[in-house]
Amino acid sequence: MDTFTLLFDGLLVAAQPANLGFALLGVLLGTAVGVLPGLGPALTVALLLPVSLSFGATGSMIMFAGIYYGGMYGGAISSILLNTPGETASIMTALEGNKMAKDGRGGKALGAAAIGSFFGGTCATIGLAIIAPLMVKVALSFGPAEYFALMVLSFLTVSAAFGGSIIRGLTALFIGLSIGLVGIDSLTGQARLSFGVPELRDNIDIAIIAVGLFAIGETLFIASQASTINEKLQAVKGSVWLSLAELKRCLKPFLRGTGLGFLFGPLPTGGAEIPTFLSYSTERRTAKGVAREEFDSGRGAIEGVAGPEAANNASAAGTLIPLLTLGLPTSATAAVMLAGFQQYGLQPGPLLFTSNPQLVWGLIASLFIANLMLVVLNLPFVGLWVKLLTIPRPWLYAGIMTFASLGIVGAQGSAFALILLLVFGILGFIMRRFDYPLAPVLVGAILGPLAEEQLRRGLMINQGDFTFLFTSWIALTIYAVAIAAVAGPILWTKLSKRGRAAAEALHEA
Amino acid sequence: MATHEQGGADMRRPDEAARRKFDLGGLAIAIGLFLFSALIALDASSYPERRSYAQIGPEIFPYIVAVGIAVFGVLTVVMARRGDFPEREALNWVPVIWIIGALAGMTALLYAGAGFIIASGVLFGGAARGFGRKPVVLTVFVGVVISALLYVLFRQGLGLSLPAGLIEPYLNALFR
Known part of the structure; x- marks a missing residue:
């Protein structure tokens, strides 16, 4: 019952007009940027990090959560109508969704996506509200050894799960760790990797790293590609409202997708990629009757949209569990949100629930509100979002660059920050071009200094004895999970190779 | 994992000989990693010596990171040699x-x-x-x-x- 009183208090926080406004702003911005091909929620949050400093901690967190959910739905729109998934979470939606759009049933696909997102997001948020306090109870008993183990887990899993190659993932992680070293060491006051530059003696702001890697790097990457999008934009045909029979067809995919998303979201497997894939293949395998025919004939089955869309929003909520209770980001967007917390001097973790219950429960409650806003806004206004896809690219990307630099200059108040922004932009560009994942850089830069602090504090308490790291059963269990998480994806790609190949073959057909 | 990626890449591409050539872009990244690793180690070696209970000063983590980056520099050379980087579009x-x-x-x-x-x-x-x-x-x-x-x-x-x-x-x- 305690949870529900806290959640009720949270609703009161979330229902304050200003916070409702932030949720609305987040949902609108998230959808708008999510619609644009190639731009995901991680980039949107990163862009708004510096600007949001004047919004207050609760307000900007509520907005970021709205962006996260909104971005997931926006990605579905471009997947269905343009067949260009903005990010990995929407790839599976594009498979059946775009076929439905070509078959003149784009409206239905969008409707199923919106309701699926709402269903998955809401159910998983309830799950989050129930599980998070339990996690907090466990996490409160953690000491330096356990935290260090958790960070190692986070490092390894984020590097192993994103992108195709573990070597490239770990390289990205070490680059991130080295960025985290820059600045004055918190325990001794030694300036590291500063080379006498006064601006480098303060740590490099996470916003600069995130905006440089995601916004500038992505813009450079898109500009560098000679080939432009050649998929035709499908007009929205048919009603977006689902009939009762269609809703009935979607119900089981919704439930299965939500379950998968919520199960995989908190695991450090890189967000929504795996659950959406599992959801799609389940629906495809179990389809009967009309659905079977639609899957096989290439007309596009509504189940193939409903399941993955429920799964990706459910995984977004699931991702918030380790982020809020342990301070561990398991997706790129979560990593940027963590940077947002740190911007206000807040460290997510069990203590946040006791020191800042208003913020935490206000955030959780506003997730429900954001979800409701999404379904209300998106079903009737889908035509408006589609218009965004017609902005000419030069103006669009020039605007993104301008907004990115404005945020950085405004928050840092120095032109030196722009030099760093350019450096990280070029780094991000090179990494994108050679298929290095970007999220490990961010996670390394954020968690690296924390891990070092835990390790050195632990060593001080134990008078320099390293064995304290391996005496706790909890810590040992976490290391075992970390090893499994690195070995797991290798097995996973081996096992799913056939399924994936089949999906790709269909996609090309 | 690397080997089966290789297999997949080869199946799609008949011009295997061209693929086998050293990936110069990957090699350049490896050189960048080595230089960066040396820079971090050089910086860490310049810190004044201190002794504390922890017996672990501000230079330990930089050394670990420098070694890590150097190791992945070596692995990057291997990746470049084996053509493990995905195919890239011509750069505009x-x-x-x-x-x-x-x-x-x-x-x-x-x-x-x-x-x-x-x-x-x-x-x-x-x-x-x-x-x-x-x-x-x-x-x-x-x-x-x-x-x-x-x-x-x-x-x-x-x-x-x-x-x-x-x-x-x-x-x-x-x-x-």
């Missing part, structure tokens, strides 16, 4: 140089004291030109107008402090 240099130049130009203008509006206008104009919109006079003009609007919005609306220069004092005077 011109837009990239326009955009990098635009951001560098904005930085230089801010250091020169031209103020946010002109500097940001140049960024916008250069980036739009990079994506193929011509002439650059037009894009910079659009950029200056948009930047002026953003300046008013963020300076007056949200109280963000943006560097003032040639145009900003007149705009601020309008709102006083």
Whole structure:
């Protein structure tokens, strides 16, 4: 019952007009940027990090959560109508969704996506509200050894799960760790990797790293590609409202997708990629009757949209569990949100629930509100979002660059920050071009200094004895999970190779 | 994992001989990693010595990171040798140089004291030109107008402090 009183208090926080406004702003911005091909929620949050400093901690967190959910739905729109998934979470939606759009049933696909997102997001948020306090109870008993183990887990899993190659993932992680070293060491006051530059003696702001890697790097990457999008934009045909029979067809995919998303979201497997894939293949395998025919004939089955869309929003909520209770980001967007917390001097973790219950429960409650806003806004206004896809690219990307630099200059108040922004932009560009994942850089830069602090504090308490790291059963269990998480994806790609190949073959057909 | 990626890549590509050539881009990344690793180690070796209970000073983590980066530099050479990097599209240099130049130009203008509006206008104009919109006079003009609007919005609306220069004092005077 305690949870529900806290959640009720949270609703009161979330229902304050200003916070409702932030949720609305987040949902609108998230959808708008999510619609644009190639731009995901991680980039949107990163862009708004510096600007949001004047919004207050609760307000900007509520907005970021709205962006996260909104971005997931926006990605579905471009997947269905343009067949260009903005990010990995929407790839599976594009498979059946775009076929439905070509078959003149784009409206239905969008409707199923919106309701699926709402269903998955809401159910998983309830799950989050129930599980998070339990996690907090466990996490409160953690000491330096356990935290260090958790960070190692986070490092390894984020590097192993994103992108195709573990070597490239770990390289990205070490680059991130080295960025985290820059600045004055918190325990001794030694300036590291500063080379006498006064601006480098303060740590490099996470916003600069995130905006440089995601916004500038992505813009450079898109500009560098000679080939432009050649998929035709499908007009929205048919009603977006689902009939009762269609809703009935979607119900089981919704439930299965939500379950998968919520199960995989908190695991450090890189967000929504795996659950959406599992959801799609389940629906495809179990389809009967009309659905079977639609899957096989290439007309596009509504189940193939409903399941993955429920799964990706459910995984977004699931991702918030380790982020809020342990301070561990398991997706790129979560990593940027963590940077947002740190911007206000807040460290997510069990203590946040006791020191800042208003913020935490206000955030959780506003997730429900954001979800409701999404379904209300998106079903009737889908035509408006589609218009965004017609902005000419030069103006669009020039605007993104301008907004990115404005945020950085405004928050840092120095032109030196722009030099760093350019450096990280070029780094991000090179990494994108050679298929290095970007999220490990961010996670390394954020968690690296924390891990070092835990390790050195632990060593001080134990008078320099390293064995304290391996005496706790909890810590040992976490290391075992970390090893499994690195070995797991290798097995996973081996096992799913056939399924994936089949999906790709269909996609090309 | 690396081996089966290789297998997959080879199946799709008949010109296997070309693929077997050393990936020079990957090699360049490896060299960058080695240099960076050496830089971190060099920096760490310059810290004054201290002794504490922990027996672990500020230099330990940098050394660990430097070793890590060097190890992955070696593995990057292996990746480049075996062709484990995914296939890349031909690089379109011109837009990239326009955009990098635009951001560098904005930085230089801010250091020169031209103020946010002109500097940001140049960024916008250069980036739009990079994506193929011509002439650059037009894009910079659009950029200056948009930047002026953003300046008013963020300076007056949200109280963000943006560097003032040639145009900003007149705009601020309008709102006083």
